Amino acid sequence: MAAYPFLGIFVAEALLPSVLPFDPKFGSLHLLTVLIGSLVAAVVDIREARHPSVVLTPEARGATA
Numbered sequence: 001m002a003a004y005p006f007l008g009i010f011v012a013e014a015l016l017p018s019v020l021p022f023d024p025k026f027g028s029l030h031l032l033t034v035l036i037g038s039l040v041a042a043v044v045d046i047r048e049a050r051h052p053s054v055v056l057t058p059e060a061r062g063a064t065a
Contacts, residue, residue, distance in 0.1 A: 004041040004042060004044060004045035005037075005038035005039075005041045005042050005045075006038075006041075007041055008037040008038050008039075008040055008041025008042070008044075009029070009033075009034050009037040009038050009041070010037075011037060011041075012033045012034065012036055012037025012038075012040075013029065013030065013033055013034070013037065016030070016032075016033045016036065016037070017030050017033060020032055020033060
């Protein structure tokens with residue numbers, strides 16, 4: 001699951017620093033940009049990439065003795 005947030009950070013660092021001039025830097029990364037990019041990418045990963053809607057109902061399992 002770590003690939004999507006890292007990709008989101010990379011894309012956000014390419015797009016957002018010019019929009020957020022007040023964003024503090026830590027090393028070479030902008031903190032708010034990293035937070036926004038990783039959260040958006042994690043939501044995309046959970047909602048779209050893993051296809052949770054494919055499983056319509058859980059499988060009924062009987063108790064085994």
